[in-house]
Every structure is written in C-alpha cells, then in structure tokens.
Amino acid sequence: MFETINFLFPNDLHIHWSLMIVMYPYITGLVAGAFIVSSLYHVFGKIEFRPIGRFSLLTSLAFLLTATLPLLNHLGHPERAMNIMITPHFSSAMAGFGILYTFYLIVLTLEVWLVFRKDIVDYARASTGLRRTMYKILALGVYDTSPEALEKDHKVVKVLAAIGIPAACMLHGYVGFLFGGIKANPWWSTPLMPVIFLFSAVVSGIAALVIFYQIAMRWRGEAISADCIRGLARWLWLFLIMTVTLELLEIITLAYEQAEEWEVIAPLLTHQLSFSFISLQMIIGALIPMILLMITVLMDSFMKDKLRNMLTFIASSLLLIQVFAMRWNVVIGGQIFSKSFRGFRDYTPHFLEKEGVLAAILLGLLPCVLLIVLSRVLPPFRSQKEPIG
C-alpha cells in the first residue's frame, strides 16, 4: 500500500535530526548509566563494585564533558547555544537542558573532587614541578587529610551521590521526554519514552563499564575482580530484561490498538528499520546478550572467571550496539516516515559530512580518550598507589 502511494510532505524530504542527535542520547545514556553503577557502591553500599566505584565516576564525567558536543555540532547556530541558558523559554522541554546539565555537572564534579581529594593532596605533596602545580590547583588550597576531614568528605559524597541519582535520571529521562512529548510524531509520542531511555541508559552504562574495566585491568596487568564482574552481569541482566520488556510493550500496545499510526509504524519496523530494529536491536543486541547473561548468572557456580569475563564482555559489546541501534531507531526512525503517514524517505549519513559518520566516530572516541587522560591524572584503581614523580 505504501509503496504505491509514498507521498511525503515536501518539507519532509529532509532529515533534520541527524546522526548527531543519535549520538547525544547515546552519550548521556552512558553518563547516567555509569553514574548509577557508582551510586550502587557509594550510596547503596554494594561492596562488589568497590573496584570500579571511582572509575565509574570518572567514566560518567568523561562522557558528560563531551555530551554537549554532538548538539553543538548539530545546531544551526552553535554560537547562540547559550541562549538556551540565558533566555530559556520554559514551556519547552529543551529549555531545561541548560539547568539539568549544569546542575548535574556541578554535582558530579564535586563528587569526583571529594572522592579523589585525598589522592590529590597526596600527589601534590609527593610530586614536583609542573605536576605539583597541577595537583596544587586541583587541591583548591585544602590540604586537610585528617581522618575527621576524610570522614566528612565521605558523608558529603554519599549525599552528593544520592542527589546525583535523581539528577542523572532527570538528565536522561529528559532526553526521552524530548521525544516522548512530541504529539506530532506517533513513533515518539508515548509516556514510556523517558522510562525506556532511562533503562536502556543504565544498560549501556553497565555494559560500557564491563568493557572498560576489563580492558583497564588487562592493560595494567592486574586481576579482574570476579565479584565485580559477577555483580555487573547480574545488574546488567536485570536492566536488560526491563529495557526489552518496555521496548516491546510500547510496540505491542501500538500494534494491539491498531490506531491510525500503526499503518505507518508497522511497515517502518518491518521494512525501513528491519535491519536496525529486528536484527540489531532485538536479536543480536537483545536476545543473544540476554541468553549469554542468563548463562553467566544462572550457571555462575560452574563457571571459571575467564569464561565469565568473556561472556559478559561479549554480551556487553552487543548491548552497546543494541542501545545505539535503539537510539538510531527512535531518532532516525521517527523521521523516516513523513507526517503525511503516507510515505518514507531514506537516511544514510555520509562519512565526511559535518554531521556524518566520521564526526560520530570522533565523538565516540573523544570521551574514551578523555577517560584515559582523567585516569592518568586521577588514578581510579586503588592498587595503583605508588607516588607519581
């Protein structure tokens, strides 16, 4: 039916939200997810996450610092970006971005500083030259590392982490709301959208940490904590189940209601998005990791550490693809069909264009590089305590 009509509103021939807008929720999702893991340790006292308690904070910070870049690259007038903060128009969900982002950045930076404060002071005392200056600046003139002061730090960290959880949820739930609140688009407009975004954010955050942690330990030639991986696998499985349930729930509801929009969404999912939705998001990205994680969790007592590490690593890699595919299917999928509900357009990002594939790859790599730099300045793994000279 649609093949014969294929009528698009003339202005709908263009995809206005490009690959950059796929990258943006992907990156903020990683921010929120990594932060939730750090909170599992800092707030909820999950001791098994101690080895990555500080690393997950740095991961969150590295991704947060780059979260605005895809947006800036996408804006028609990036030089006016600050208007969103200077003259926000509060009836718009997007106007909340500046506030949420800044608030979360402050909370996260404070928490990182307090968590690493003792180390910063130690490094400032032990190093010389430029390094010493850098750590002295980072210490902000506070050199009190008495047990009472550290105890106080610890308490504040707990409070900040507790504030950070809703802040991270807001920052990412807001992204889902941006889409969920558009009544013009039936593929976006659902109150489930922020929830789906949040759960998949946690999935991507945990998955990224599984991968980064294992790589970091390999790099450092240290043993990977079996408890930590076991715990991550368990949480990952749980959040994956919830995410997939929600994602399917949304589609089942649309299909069951058989409302007008299903006429355009059904072919969208089975034709235009058949690869990215059915193959990537649902089978390779969800079904397979779900089986792998089920094996990891349920057969844990029969499993050697190496096998567990490998299974979680593979599952996590697939899940990072799943979450990316989900972002793609939401952002691009929502623009593939015309608002005439009578036709589809195509979108293939070019490699070298301003908002193209290369830009996306660079934006994906940048936070990883930043994480390495941050880990050099503030070594997050506890065994690495040798003074830096």
Next chain:
Amino acid sequence: MKIMDNVSRREFLKDGCKLASACMILNVLPIKIPNAFASDEASATQAGLEAKDGYNWGNHYYAYLIDTRKCIGCGMCVQACSRENNVPDGFFRTWVERYEISERGEVFVDSPHGGINGFEATNPGFNATKAFFVPKMCNHCEHTPCIQVCPVGASYATKEGMVLVDSERCVGCGYCVQACPYGSRFINPITHTADKCTWCYHRITKGLKPACVQACPTGARKFGDLKDEHDEVRKILASERIGILQAEKLTKPKCYYIGLDKEVR
C-alpha cells in the same frame, strides 16, 4: 596620584563592584527589550508602521481560507511565495497536494516540487473517481506546538495571531520542525534557522495580501481579518461548513478549508 591616595582598597572595590553591576544592568536591558519582540518582519513593522501608517497589531486577527474546490493546481501560489520570500530550492513555505481517489478507496497523492510547476497528468494505476488539489502552508495554530517547544523563545505569536520566527534568536535546533504535525517548517539551509510561512507579514502589515493569495487566479486562497466586520472570510467562516487539518491534534489551526476530504491529513 593624590586623589588615589585617599581611596582605600575597600572603597575602591566597592565602587568597582557598583560600576560593574551598573554596566551589567545597562548592558542586559537594551539587549532584552528589542530582542523580545524582534524579528526581521515584526520589529520593522511595529516600530515604524504604527506611527506612520496607523497599523496597530491589536486591531487585527487574521485567518486564511482555502476553497479546495476552486484550486486548479497551477502552482502560481508556490511560485509567488518562492519569489516573494526567497524560499530556498527544495523547501516550501506553501505547497499544493494532488489527491486522486477511486471508488474502492485507493488513494494516490503527490506534490512534485511542492506543485511549483503545476501538475502533469499521471496514471495512478486505478480508476480515479474523484480528484482534487489541496494547497497547504503554516496553519498559524492558536495552540501551536512549535512555539511551545522552542527552547529560546525564537518562535512566537504576534497579537494578530500569527506565528513567526525570530531568525536572529533561533539556534537552529530543529525541535519546532519535529513538533509541527503539518510539515510546515524547515531549517533554512542558508540562514540555518527555522523557516516557515509568515502569511507575508511584511505585506499584510502594509495593507497588501499575502503573495500566494494575490497570485491565485481562481480565488481558492482568501486572506481575511476576523476583527473586520465586513470581511469576506469572516462571513464565510460564520456561515459555511468549514474543515481544518488534523483537528484531533487540537492545535487550533487558522487555515480553514472548504471541501476537505477524509484522506487529507
């Protein structure tokens, strides 16, 4: 040097702070006031015309009426709009759609280049029993989602009920483009800001008709002022059966249609 000696550091800092805050206030105010209402069209007309030509935006409330039964799909309106407003190629402030529908409910719709060059005969692959043209443009909705979602307030409504974009404030995020259910907006590839039909605000504030209305050879497009007692559009709206696009979205469009079909979205 002698004067400086008498100023203590405390006083110096105090005065410095006062000066800085005064500068800030002076700086912020003039930026805010013109920009709050500024648009390429609005600022010029409001300041200038109110005094000169006696144009007062409080005295008008505009509406647009399209009689689809009269439209012949010539595309003159699209051409006129494109020239009047320098609309970039491939983008449309207004366009015309052609519908061909069979007895069995088969539908064929097209709008080649927005109908700018008119329509050539086609074979929809079925026996069309009715066919008609539907001109479209921004509906200047009363409850418009595009203004609601603009994060910086660059999209705004004027007192005459028109929806305009301040291209000097727009950041080009494209959120309004996504929020418009009618596909009326686009990001202008030259200005990189949101663009759409203004009902030729620069013309109507001078007492002229929008370019598309002026160009329409059959009178399918009519522009009216609901605050004018003798206005033709006002009278038709009051006496005829009128349709709007996507009424279920509750955006309250101000483009009214005569002779709409259920297949038109």
